[in-house]
Amino acid sequence: DAGITQSPRHKVTETGTPVTLRCHQTENHRYMYWYRQDPGHGLRLIHYSYGVKDTDKGEVSDGYSVSRSKTEDFLLTLESATSSQTSVYFCATSGGTGGETQYFGPGTRLLVL
């Protein structure tokens, strides 16, 4: 497995509070991605990064922001959590010798009450 960790693995928070999820990789992969996974929707891309400080929006970016200050870390922030952001969040990376293959972290289960 590529060395991808996510923290926290589980979080319960209240509506209106900010939440930050962290993705850490040890593979020196150039590209990093945040997805959310919901029943009936598969995985949907929230934001992605193509280098340090280079990020762009994905399919479902409203309400989310990201930052990448170094190669190994990609942070996803929910500025003001809403119940619709209750989901499982996955980080993924690509760009190593595996080319276009993406390597996934274990996921973070977020419940917004």
Added chain:
Amino acid sequence: SQQGEEDPQALSIQEGENATMNCSYKTSINNLQWYRQNSGRGLVHLILIRSNEREKHSGRLRVTLDTSKKSSSLLITASRAADTASYFCARGEDAGGTSYGKLTFGQGTILTVHP
């Protein structure tokens, strides 16, 4: 939505049988990938087929791609109970080198293999 469509949504078979899952998409692709997800875990890459390829094999997996029909299929032969998982197709964009490796995932097929 630009997501691919997967069919069937759920598939239940007996050990030893073959399992076939299909994926359709709407726009041009650079590559198409299949991933597996065990319950409560992250996705794991299975196989990648490029737009100029028609068939690819990896162990008990066989993937076909028909770009004229914008469809792909994943065949798992001689299935085992351990193959029970969700399977996702993912479309790699044909964006002239600026796709940044982005993938668009289908909704997945839930495969259950009974011992």
